[in-house]
Amino acid sequence: MPEGHKTHYLAREHNRRYAGERLEVSSPQGRFSEGANAVSGHVLESVRASGKHLFYEFEGNRIVHIHLGRYGSYAEQTSPPEPPVGQVRLRMVSQTLTLDLRGPSQCRLIDRETQQSVLDSLGPDPLDGGDRAEVWAAISKSSKPIGGLLLEQAVVAGVGNIFRAEVLFEIGLDPRLPGAKLSKIQFNELWKSLVKMMKLGLKHGRIITVTAKEAGKPLKDLEDHERFRVYGKALCPRCDANIVVESIASRKMHWCPGCQIGSQSAGQEC
Ligand SMILES: [Zn+2]
Structure with missing residues (x-):
């Protein structure tokens, strides 16, 4: 299971590559379609890690909250992407790169208030x-x-x-x-x-x-x-x-x- 070093590493890398961009977001597998639609076409403002949690903060108080759990993993390719393979829960496409997420234990759309309650439940990182x-x-x-x-x-x-x-x-x-x-x-x-x-x-x-x-x-x-x-x-x-x-x-x-x-x-x- 990815530990805190990994979420911070991913946040840093994804911030560098995707933040500031207007992303096309989808859920090829269908389990996150509603959340994906809510942020698709919006600018990703920043990516933040706390403990084992990742937060993709989009403009308009829309945050995608990810916990990779035991099996979650990302794969990256250049855009435009190949058709999705396997159970891709979340796909984020920028002008140059595409990020696929498979198998997270959590992938949901939240607002600042819910994000704060997650942060409040965590001890010091x-x-x-x-x-x-x-x-x-x-x-x-x-x-x-x-x-x-x-x-x-x-x-x-x-x-x-x-x-x-x-x-x-x-x-x-x-x-x-x-x-x-x-x-x-x-x-x-x-x-x-x-x-x-x-x-x-x-x-x-x-x-x-x-x-x-x-x-x-x-x-x-x-x-x-x-x-x-x-x-x-x-x-x-x-x-x-x-x-x-x-x-x-x-x-x-x-x-x-x-x-x-x-x-x-x-x-x-x-
Ligand atoms: Zn010993």
């Missing part, structure tokens, strides 16, 4: 200057495991299954540790690591958590299976122990019981 203190306030009073809290979009927006595993591995923290047991020092390390990883993901358009030194090659040359330290791995790259796969907050969490302890120093500083 590390890629959008999100307030670290607000995230700490939510985590430090919760008895839920930190591995689960990181997936709650109302706690922190944009973090998914890969970032949560990789961040907790980097700082050596047991994902089962209740939020309230984290020390402020541990939380600060977590936040720093998260912001760094998400920014790197935004830069490259994909999540990369290894360093070039660890990988033995430039980051841009990494194969998909070389990008992570612990997610989807069988052995820990630090201690060679078997990686544990455990369900936390109903999603598979990869972690190393040898390296991720972290509870000893908890509570030393408040």
